[in-house]
Amino acid sequence: MPQETLTFKTRVNLFWEWFSRxxxxxxxxxEDGKGPELEPVVSEAINxxxxxxxxxxxxxxxxxxxFTLSPSGNVDLRFLASYWLEQAPRLExxxxxxxxxxxxxxxxxxRIEQHEFEAAAVLIEFEVNEEEEVLDIVIWHPNxxxxxxxxxxxxxxxxxxxxxxxxxxxxxxxxxxxxxxPQNGIPLKSLATEVVAAxxxxxxxxxxxxxxxxxxxxAEPKDGYxxxxxxxxxxCHFSLVGEFMEQEGLLDNDPLAGTGAHFLYxxxxxxxxxxxxxxxxxxxIEDQLNDMLVERGxxxxxxxxxGYANAYIxxxxxxxxxxLDLIEQSMRLxxxxxxxxxxxxxxxxxx
Numbered sequence: 001m002p003q004e005t006l007t008f009k010t011r012v013n014l015f016w017e018w019f020s021r022x023x024x025x026x027x028x029x030x031e032d033g034k035g036p037e038l039e040p041v042v043s044e045a046i047n048x049x050x051x052x053x054x055x056x057x058x059x060x061x062x063x064x065x066x067f068t069l070s071p072s073g074n075v076d077l078r079f080l081a082s083y084w085l086e087q088a089p090r091l092e093x094x095x096x097x098x099x100x101x102x103x104x105x106x107x108x109x110x111r112i113e114q115h116e117f118e119a120a121a122v123l124i125e126f127e128v129n130e131e132e133e134v135l136d137i138v139i140w141h142p143n144x145x146x147x148x149x150x151x152x153x154x155x156x157x158x159x160x161x162x163x164x165x166x167x168x169x170x171x172x173x174x175x176x177x178x179x180x181x182p183q184n185g186i187p188l189k190s191l192a193t194e195v196v197a198a199x200x201x202x203x204x205x206x207x208x209x210x211x212x213x214x215x216x217x218x219a220e221p222k223d224g225y226x227x228x229x230x231x232x233x234x235x236c237h238f239s240l241v242g243e244f245m246e247q248e249g250l251l252d253n254d255p256l257a258g259t260g261a262h263f264l265y266x267x268x269x270x271x272x273x274x275x276x277x278x279x280x281x282x283x284x285i286e287d288q289l290n291d292m293l294v295e296r297g298x299x300x301x302x303x304x305x306x307g308y309a310n311a312y313i314x315x316x317x318x319x320x321x322x323x324l325d326l327i328e329q330s331m332r333l334x335x336x337x338x339x340x341x342x343x344x345x346x347x348x349x350x351x
Contacts, residue, residue, distance in 0.1 A: 007320040008080060008261035009297055011049040012087050018045055019067070023091050030057060030065055050084070051258050052077055056100070064093030070100050070165060073156075075239055076255035076263075078210050079302070079316050083261075087297065099165035105189040110157055117143055117154050119161065123185030126194060133204045134173030135195060140185060144178045151177045162191050169209055171195045213303060214238055218245070225249050226343060227267075227312055233305025235314060237263075241303065244345055254346035260320070262349060263302070266313040266327070269339040273311065282311040289313065289330040298323040 006014075022041075029038055035057060046055055050069065058066040069084055071077035078099070085098035108119040125138040139155045155177055159168045172195075186194065198204070206212065217232040225248040235241050240263060244251055256262060273281045286301050293299040299317035306312075317323035324342065331337050 006049075006260050007318060007322070008083070008259050009319040009322075011260050012084050012318075015045065015049045015084075016087060016089055018049075020089055020091060023094055026057075027065060027093055053081065058101070060093075060095050064095070066095045066097060066101070068097040068100060070098075073165065074255070075209075075237070077259075079237070079300075080256070080259060080261050080318075082208070082210050083297075083300075083318055100160055102164040102167060102192060103161045105162055108161055110154065112150050112153060115143060115145055115150065117141055117158075119158055119188050122158055122188035123182050124188060124191050125182040125185050126191070128198050128202070129173050130202055132173050133199075133202070133206065134171055135191075135198060136174040137172060137191075138176040138179060138182060138185075139188075140178060140180075140182055142181070148177070158188055159191075162188050163195070166208060167192070167195070170206055171199070210236055212236055216242070221308060222248075227265075227305070227307065227310075229307035229309045230305045230312070231307055233303060233312065235303030235305075237302045237314070240345060241305075241314060250347040251345055252347060254349050256316075257348065261316060261318050262320075263314070263316050263345050264349070265315065265343050265345065266331075267341045267343050268311045268313070268336060270307065270309060270311040272339070278306050278311065282306060282313070285311075285331075285334055285336065286313055288334060289315075289327065292326050292330045293317070293323065296322070296326055298326050 026038060029035060038057070042055060046053055046069075052071075052074070054070040054072045056068050056070070058068065060066050069081055071081045081098035085096055088096045105119045110117050121142055123140045125140075126135040127137075129136050139158070141154065144151055155175060156168070159172060159175075163171065213234045213236050215232065215234045216238065218230050221230055222228045227245060228248070230245065233241070254263075268282070268285070270278060270282075282304055286304050290301040293301075293315070296319070298319040299315050302314040302316055304311065304313045315327075317327075327342065328337065331340050
C-alpha cells in the first residue's frame with residue numbers, strides 16, 4: 001500500500017511492530033551511552049509513520065527506559081497521540097507516554113539564540129483561581145529579553161519541564177511574563193507541589209484535556225451555512241467546532257493532513273427525535289457509535305450538538321473507509337441509516 005494511503009491505525013500498527021523489533025537493541029545502545037546515535041533511525045520512523053510528532057527517550061524510575069511521543073502543544077494531534085498510546089504493546093523495560101512528562105528541573109537550562117536561561121533562577125507567584133480550577137501565575141527570570149516571543153517560549157518550556165505538557169494545560173491558567181522580581185516567589189520546581197495542594201484543598205478533579213467535555217450554546221442560531229441551526233452542544237475539541245461555527249463553513253488547512261486520520265461530523269435529521277428528549281436521544285446514538293468505533297480501534301466521539309433541524313455528532317476517525325463502514329453499520333442498527341450524512345470540517349478533506 002502506498003504510504004499516502006495508509007490510515008492512522010495502520011501507521012500506528014506499523015510503528016509498534018517496528019519498535020517492538022528494535023526495543024532490545026535500543027535499550028542496549030542507550031545503556032552503552034550511544035543514545036544519540038538512535039536519532040536518525042527513530043526520526044526516520046517518526047517521519048514515515050507519525051509525521052508532525054516529536055519524541056524523546058528517557059530513564060524510568062524502576063529501571064529501563066521511557067519513550068514519549070509528543071504533539072508539542074498541538075491540540076489537534078493530541079487525540080492521535082492518545083490513540084497511539086492506547087495501542088502500545090507491553091514491552092519489558094519500557095514505559096510509553098503520549099505527552100512530555102515532568103522533569104526534575106535540577107540543572108535544567110535552555111539556550112535560545114545567544115540567550116541562556118537556567119531553571120534554578122526562575123521564580124513563580126501564583127493565585128488560586130477557584131472558579132476555573134487552575135493557578136494563575138506570574139513567571140519571572142532575571143535574563144528576560146526585549147522579545148516577547150522568546151520570553152513566551154522560555155516560559156512554556158520551563159512550565160512543561162516542571163508540570164509536564166498536559167499538566168501545564170490542565171492546571172495553569174493565566175500566565176504573566178516578566179515584571180519586577182516577585183517578593184514572595186517560589187522556585188519553579190515547587191510549582192507542581194502547589195498545584196497538588198490546591199487541587200486537594202479544593203477537591204478539583206479533572207480528566208485529561210482530550211477527555212474533558214465543555215458545553216457551549218449559540219445565542220442566536222442563523223441560517224445558510226453548515227450547522228447554522230445549532231442551539232447547544234458539548235465537545236472536547238472546542239477550538240475545532242468553535243472555529244467552524246465562527247467561519248460559517250468549511251475551514252482551510254486540515255491539521256491532520258498526511259496523518260491518515262480525519263476530523264468529521266455526522267448531520268442527522270432530528271425531526272423524528274422524541275420531543276423534549278432530543279439531547280438524550282442523540283446521546284444514545286453517540287454512545288452506541290462510540291462503543292463500536294473504540295472497540296475496533298477505528299475512531300472516537302469528540303462531542304455533539306443539537307439544532308432546530310438536525311443533530312450533530314463530532315468524531316475523529318483513524319481507520320479510513322473501515323471507520324466509515326462502522327458508522328454506517330451503527331446508524332443502520334439504530335434505524336438512522338436514511339437520515340444521516342457524513343460531513344467534513346475542512347475544504348481539502350476527502351469524505
